Amino acid sequence: MAEIVLDNVSKQFADGTRVLRNTSFTIHDGEFFILVGPSGCGKSTLLNMIVGLDSVSAGEIRVDGRVINDLDPKNRNMAMVFQSYAIYPHMTVGENIGFPLRLAGLSKAEITRKVWDAAALLELTTLLERKPASLSGGQRQRVAMGRALVRNPVAFLLDEPLSNLDARLRVQMRAEIGRLQKRLGTTMIYVTHDQTEAMTLGDRVAVLNQGVVQQVGTPRELYQRPANLFVAGFIGSPGMNFVPARLEGKRLALPFGEAVLPDRLEKSRPGDGLVIAGFRPEAVSSAGQGHSHDLAFEARIDVVEWLGAELFVYFDIAWSEKWDLILPHLSAMPEKGTTMFVGRLDPSLKVSKGQTLRLQLKRQDIHLFDGRTGRNLAMMA
Amino acid sequence: MDNRQNRLEALLWSGFGLLVLGYALIPVLWILSLSLKWPADLNDRRLIPARISFDNYRAVFEDAQFPAALWNSFGIALLATGLSILLAMFAAYAIVRLRFAGKKLVLAGVLAISMFPPVSIIGPLFNLWRGIGLYDTWAGLIIPYMTFTLPLAIWTLSAFFREIPWDLDKAARVDGATPFQAFFHVIAPLAAPGVFTAAILVFIFAWNDFLFATSLTSTNDARTVPAAIAFFTGSSQFEQPTGSIAAASVVVTVPIIVIVLLFQRRIVAGLTAGAVKG
Numbered sequence: 001m002a003e004i005v006l007d008n009v010s011k012q013f014a015d016g017t018r019v020l021r022n023t024s025f026t027i028h029d030g031e032f033f034i035l036v037g038p039s040g041c042g043k044s045t046l047l048n049m050i051v052g053l054d055s056v057s058a059g060e061i062r063v064d065g066r067v068i069n070d071l072d073p074k075n076r077n078m079a080m081v082f083q084s085y086a087i088y089p090h091m092t093v094g095e096n097i098g099f100p101l102r103l104a105g106l107s108k109a110e111i112t113r114k115v116w117d118a119a120a121l122l123e124l125t126t127l128l129e130r131k132p133a134s135l136s137g138g139q140r141q142r143v144a145m146g147r148a149l150v151r152n153p154v155a156f157l158l159d160e161p162l163s164n165l166d167a168r169l170r171v172q173m174r175a176e177i178g179r180l181q182k183r184l185g186t187t188m189i190y191v192t193h194d195q196t197e198a199m200t201l202g203d204r205v206a207v208l209n210q211g212v213v214q215q216v217g218t219p220r221e222l223y224q225r226p227a228n229l230f231v232a233g234f235i236g237s238p239g240m241n242f243v244p245a246r247l248e249g250k251r252l253a254l255p256f257g258e259a260v261l262p263d264r265l266e267k268s269r270p271g272d273g274l275v276i277a278g279f280r281p282e283a284v285s286s287a288g289q290g291h292s293h294d295l296a297f298e299a300r301i302d303v304v305e306w307l308g309a310e311l312f313v314y315f316d317i318a319w320s321e322k323w324d325l326i327l328p329h330l331s332a333m334p335e336k337g338t339t340m341f342v343g344r345l346d347p348s349l350k351v352s353k354g355q356t357l358r359l360q361l362k363r364q365d366i367h368l369f370d371g372r373t374g375r376n377l378a379m380m381a
Numbered sequence: 382m383d384n385r386q387n388r389l390e391a392l393l394w395s396g397f398g399l400l401v402l403g404y405a406l407i408p409v410l411w412i413l414s415l416s417l418k419w420p421a422d423l424n425d426r427r428l429i430p431a432r433i434s435f436d437n438y439r440a441v442f443e444d445a446q447f448p449a450a451l452w453n454s455f456g457i458a459l460l461a462t463g464l465s466i467l468l469a470m471f472a473a474y475a476i477v478r479l480r481f482a483g484k485k486l487v488l489a490g491v492l493a494i495s496m497f498p499p500v501s502i503i504g505p506l507f508n509l510w511r512g513i514g515l516y517d518t519w520a521g522l523i524i525p526y527m528t529f530t531l532p533l534a535i536w537t538l539s540a541f542f543r544e545i546p547w548d549l550d551k552a553a554r555v556d557g558a559t560p561f562q563a564f565f566h567v568i569a570p571l572a573a574p575g576v577f578t579a580a581i582l583v584f585i586f587a588w589n590d591f592l593f594a595t596s597l598t599s600t601n602d603a604r605t606v607p608a609a610i611a612f613f614t615g616s617s618q619f620e621q622p623t624g625s626i627a628a629a630s631v632v633v634t635v636p637i638i639v640i641v642l643l644f645q646r647r648i649v650a651g652l653t654a655g656a657v658k659g
Contacts, residue, residue, distance in 0.1 A: 052555075073555050082551070090570045
């Protein structure tokens with residue numbers, strides 16, 4: 001049980017590359033905390049720094065108020081599950097799980113009892129005598145989990161634990177890890193590049209990009225009030241759509257029509273000028289169902305993805321050249337190979353490829369971002 | 382058609398195999414045959430002795446020189462192997478896992494030692510050993526054997542260490558192991574096939590060496606078998622010690638064969654066990 005505080009933590013390698021800069025956040029006791037970001041964003045390095053496998057270049061890491069920057073990993077009493085599982089191939093499952101206890105100098109009887117308890121929790125009791133080579137991927141994952149939870153650590157650290165499993169097993173283990181964490185009530189730090197895992201598992205999520213924390217918050221906050229373009233584009237699947245926009249007073253001009261500024265933006269009162277507008281697929285619906293304030297437009301459907309409970313349409317919107325001309329002024333605009341937009345429509349709708357559809361965009365669901373910094377204008381007040 | 386071609390190919394391969402095997406083993410067989418002959422039959426030009434006698438073996442072991450040399454050989458080769466492997470394990474682990482200044486220099490230096498012709502240092506070494514009292518001692522042979530086998534051992538072992546996922550060291554550290562414990566509980570057992578491979582090579586080098594053994598020893602205190610064989614004499618001054626040399630050669634070959642056969646199984650077992658990861 002522990003509260004872990006990162007205070008201005010930075011990491012710089014000997015060759016000068018900075019992988020993490022001025023990271024500060026607090027992981028509360030008993031929290032399921034997620035570090036999410038694209039590969040190379042520094043999330044695994046951060047995890048390694050917390051567990052002590054990587055040194056801290058600057059700043060402090062505190063556990064329950066105690067600075068642990070220079071504490072040896074063996075004295076931190078944290079347990080880690082590696083992406084590769086890192087199970088010792090020459091030991092049986094039982095020996096693997098009992099290894100931390102053996103190092104801690106516990107008696108044989110006590111080790112046997114605790115290993116049995118952990119194995120029972122993870123349904124591994126029939127496999128205790130087996131060698132890892134004869135286990136399936138999911139079973140190896142469980143062994144790695146067992147080795148972590150056998151010794152009552154102050155925190156669990158998991159480094160992309162599900163990325164080597166097939167899709168079905170991943171969903172199953174995801175639920176299992178979530179349940180396990182709630183049951184044990186131990187602080188858990190979980191690193192992943194998969195935003196679905198982040199959203200479904202985390203009490204709170206920290207989004208990292210290029211060594212900088214973009215936003216820390218609950219999944220709901222990240223989804224509904226992304227701090228910047230990166231978070232907006234990273235969280236959610238399919239991702240948010242972005243278009244150039246022009247703000248004039250309370251009026252918002254988009255390439256495919258005009259709308260009244262969303263209510264929640266009125267308080268922050270952003271100045272006139274060029275901005276980037278973002279909307280999620282579910283902000284789009286087929287015309288004729290919503291408010292009159294909503295923005296209606298015509299779109300030619302390119303791709304249709306019907307998933308039974310969901311219907312995604314990918315479409316193109318023709319816009320005049322003057323919008324292309326202002327794009328260079330929006331340096332923060334995420335690059336897109338083709339300007340394809342995604343909408344999530346009512347699955348009972350019959351849509352076919354090539355069809356032109358009349359769609360509408362809920363004006364309240366439009367997000368506005370600064371054209372240069374990419375920051376969410378609603379959160380700048 | 383295909384089947385016949387395959388059979389022909391197999392036949393060809395086994396033919397070549399037998400050829401090479403015969404080429405390598407005929408001298409060994411000849412020595413074996415010599416060692417079993419009566420002194421009078423030594424020049425009879427027969428591969429299979431007409432009469433078999435174990436007198437040569439008896440003579441070799443009755444001479445005080447040979448058992449002493451055998452003891453020296455075993456002791457020196459085993460100690461040299463043990464020390465060389467122990468040092469090489471630490472060196473190889475550091476080279477593979479740690480970042481330190483001059484790592485490339487160390488590796489290049491190690492390689493340079495292995496390219497150094499031993500014969501070129503025999504003279505200076507002889508004088509040096511006499512000066513500091515290592516001449517004709519076990520240590521006097523163990524040190525050069527260790528030095529000359531370390532490069533091979535370090536390169537072999539670092540290749541094996543490199544194959545072991547670094548996550549395993551890290552996992553052990555997080556599980557509460559000191560760096561030393563991580564090495565002994567996790568890394569060393571996994572590198573066992575490499576350790577055996579290196580150990581066999583080092584042992585064979587030390588066991589077979591003639592150059593150092595004959596130059597740096599003078600008595601039964603440290604003279605090893607290859608050197609001792611050269612000092613065999615016939616039962617009279619008119620007699621060649623051919624029979625005794627042959628018998629001693631056979632005796633000195635046996636441990637090598639036993640060790641290789643013994644460890645070879647472990648090497649193969651270790652390699653296949655390591656291969657099944659995924």
